[in-house]
Amino acid sequence: MKTEVVDVSATRKELKIEIEEADVRAEFDRVTAEYSRAVTVPGFRKGHAPAGVVRTRYKKDIQGDVLKRLVPEAVEQAIDEAGLQVIGQPDVHLDNEGLDKFGQGPVTLHAHVEVMPELSLGEYRGLEAARRTRPVGDEDVERVIENLREASASLQPVEDRASEEGDTVTADIRGRYVEPEEDEDINVSDVDIQLGGEGVLHEFNENLTGTRPDEVKTFVVKYPEDFGPGGRADDGSERIGLAGKTIEYTAAVTAVRRKEVPALDDEWVKSLGEEEVETVEQLRARVRENLSKNAEHESEHRLRDEVLGRLIEQHRFEVPETIVSYQANQILQSMVRDMMQRGVDPRSQEINWEAMRDLVRDRAGDDVRGSMLLERVAEAENIEVSDEEVEAEIQSMAEGSRQSVEQVRAALTKQGGERSIADRLRNRKALDFLVQHAVVRDEEWREEAGEKPAAAGAGEAPAEAGEGA
Numbered sequence: 001m002k003t004e005v006v007d008v009s010a011t012r013k014e015l016k017i018e019i020e021e022a023d024v025r026a027e028f029d030r031v032t033a034e035y036s037r038a039v040t041v042p043g044f045r046k047g048h049a050p051a052g053v054v055r056t057r058y059k060k061d062i063q064g065d066v067l068k069r070l071v072p073e074a075v076e077q078a079i080d081e082a083g084l085q086v087i088g089q090p091d092v093h094l095d096n097e098g099l100d101k102f103g104q105g106p107v108t109l110h111a112h113v114e115v116m117p118e119l120s121l122g123e124y125r126g127l128e129a130a131r132r133t134r135p136v137g138d139e140d141v142e143r144v145i146e147n148l149r150e151a152s153a154s155l156q157p158v159e160d161r162a163s164e165e166g167d168t169v170t171a172d173i174r175g176r177y178v179e180p181e182e183d184e185d186i187n188v189s190d191v192d193i194q195l196g197g198e199g200v201l202h203e204f205n206e207n208l209t210g211t212r213p214d215e216v217k218t219f220v221v222k223y224p225e226d227f228g229p230g231g232r233a234d235d236g237s238e239r240i241g242l243a244g245k246t247i248e249y250t251a252a253v254t255a256v257r258r259k260e261v262p263a264l265d266d267e268w269v270k271s272l273g274e275e276e277v278e279t280v281e282q283l284r285a286r287v288r289e290n291l292s293k294n295a296e297h298e299s300e301h302r303l304r305d306e307v308l309g310r311l312i313e314q315h316r317f318e319v320p321e322t323i324v325s326y327q328a329n330q331i332l333q334s335m336v337r338d339m340m341q342r343g344v345d346p347r348s349q350e351i352n353w354e355a356m357r358d359l360v361r362d363r364a365g366d367d368v369r370g371s372m373l374l375e376r377v378a379e380a381e382n383i384e385v386s387d388e389e390v391e392a393e394i395q396s397m398a399e400g401s402r403q404s405v406e407q408v409r410a411a412l413t414k415q416g417g418e419r420s421i422a423d424r425l426r427n428r429k430a431l432d433f434l435v436q437h438a439v440v441r442d443e444e445w446r447e448e449a450g451e452k453p454a455a456a457g458a459g460e461a462p463a464e465a466g467e468g469a
Contacts, residue, residue, distance in 0.1 A: 003078040010117040010318040015078045015090075019070055019107040028103035031065045063102050067094070075111050087114040088322045114320045121376045122314055124434060129306040130443040133299040136291045144287045148272070149264065155257035162210045163256045165196040169208045170255040178220065179246040186247070190254070203249075211253045222246045304431055307438050311377075312369050319368045327364035328357060335360075374427040381433055385425045393421050 001023070006014040032051050035058050041049035055062060075090050095108040155168055163169050171193065175186030195205055207219040227243040262268040266279045277286050332353070336346045377383070398408045412421070 001074055001077065003081060005078075005082045005084075008112070011114055011320045013082070013084060013113050013115055015075065015082070015111040015113065017074050017078050017109050017111065019074050019109075021104070021106050024066070024070065024105075024107050025103045027066050027070055028062070031062050031069075035062055059102075066102075067107070070107065071109060074109070078111070079113065084113060085116045087116065087320050114322050116320065116372075117317050119315075119317060119372060119376055121373070121380060124311055124314075124373075124377055124380075125437045127307050127310040127314075127434060127438045129303055129310060129435075129438050129440050131299055131303050131440050132443050132445045134295040134445050136288055136295055140291055141284055141287050144291065145264070145283065149261050149268070152268065152271070153259050153261045156260050158256040158258050162212050163195060163253075164209060165205075166258065167195050168257045168259070169193050169195060169211060169253055170257070171208070171251040171253045173252075174250045175247045176250075177245060178248050208251060208253070211256065213253055213255055215253045216250060217253070218248065218250045220246060220248050303440065304435055307434050308370050308374075308431060309366075310438075311373055311434060312366050315369065315373055317369065319365055319372070323368050324361065324364050327367050328360050331360045331364055331367075332357060371427060374430040375423075377434065378426045378430040381430070383426060383429050383433065385422045385429065389425055390422055393425060 001020060002018040004016040006016065008014050029051075032055055036049060036051055036054045037047050039049070039054065039058065040046045041053055041057060044050075044053070071092060071094075075092060079086055079090070090111040090113045092109060092111045095110060096105075158167060169192075171191055172189045173186070173191050177185070193200060193204055193208060195209055201221060203219055203221045207217045211217060223242045223245050225244045262271075264280060269280055269283045270278050272283075274283075274286065277283050335356070339346045394408055394412070395405060398405045401408065
């Protein structure tokens with residue numbers, strides 16, 4: 001067998017392979033003999049048909065079987081001889097597909113393969129980075145406390161007046177399609193509509209304001225052509241399918257309630273049940289403490305990202321397309337899970353997933369580069385992970401998933417995950433090493449584009465305030 005390796009790029013190689021005539025002929029004869037013993041040819045007893053007749057009658061089948069045996073073996077042998085670390089499956093093409101005189105000449109083919117690039121690790125100590133810590137102001141503390149009060153709010157019946165903006169009206173709603181007409185009406189019960197709330201259409205606000213329990217309102221809604229999918233419509237039905245339609249609604253009001261936010265006093269603070277927090281001032285101190293801890297964690301996370309980014313900047317190299325595509329898919333799957341948790345339908349036509357895939361490709365490429373570089377740093381610094389460290393990580397995973405250690409270990413064993421945990425811990429320790437040996441300067445905090453204040457969205461409980469970012 002003759003082989004030639006062509007360097008297409010740092011991660012792609014082309015193998016030109018020629019399987020010699022003698023090898024083709026020998027395999028051709030072997031397969032023909034197998035067919036002669038197994039098949040029945042009209043006019044001959046089974047196993048007694050001449051080889052020439054069998055070859056003529058089963059020409060394509062015999063040639064296919066010969067190639068199935070010879071080609072994979074030849075490609076594998078060529079890869080071994082070239083010492084290539086191949087990723088994924090080779091892309092194989094025959095050069096003489098006609099094979100009109102099969103067995104009377106060599107079979108030539110070429111195979112494209114992806115390989116890991118040769119990575120030369122340059123300087124990785126003394127990387128420059130900045131530490132910026134988000135300041136915690138009084139307004140941040142008060143924002144968290146307001147979130148806590150909002151979370152403690154309750155809806156109280158309104159008995160002395162009609163509904164007004166800000167109230168929540170509960171109604172049983174029936175919708176009749178006017179244009180275009182449809183057979184089945186919309187029927188939903190106990191729909192809560194916050195008057196003036198986000199996403200509530202003008203017609204609902206206008207017709208349900210000034211109502212009392214037991215009142216019935218009938219009104220028409222003409223949905224705009226761009227009424228998009230995702231979330232629910234004001235009548236409680238799915239948004240999908242309402243765009244451009246006209247519906248007559250009949251809303252039977254069953255309750256009107258107003259939101260009551262508890263007073264900011266010590267009694268409310270005690271109701272939160274937070275240990276050693278019984279006064280407003282103690283609550284403020286606890287929230288500030290938690291926000292400060294969160295700011296420190298955020299600062300450390302940013303610092304680690306920046307140090308790794310500097311390492312990647314100094315080592316720009318081509319990475320295998322197969323691995324980049326896999327990582328891009330992992331990122332997209334994570335985005336889908338996040339969308340579903342936030343109640344957003346990932347099947348929405350408004351989301352261009354092809355464009356999204358293009359956007360995450362650069363990030364995926366750097367993720368792969370970073371992982372490869374950290375592996376090389378770990379090798380250079382003889383960084384290892386002990387069995388005890390792997391056990392501690394499994395314990396942490398069990399606590400986080402509320403499963404037993406045995407359940408987590410069984411799942412990991414089935415998926416080959418313990419090796420993956422060790423690799424991840426090793427890379428984490430390598431990044432720890434880089435940060436420890438980096439040149440870090442302290443800089444004033446600055447808000448990055450698209451970021452939210454530290455306290456935004458926090459405040460489920462004082463001890464957790466600011467810890468979720």
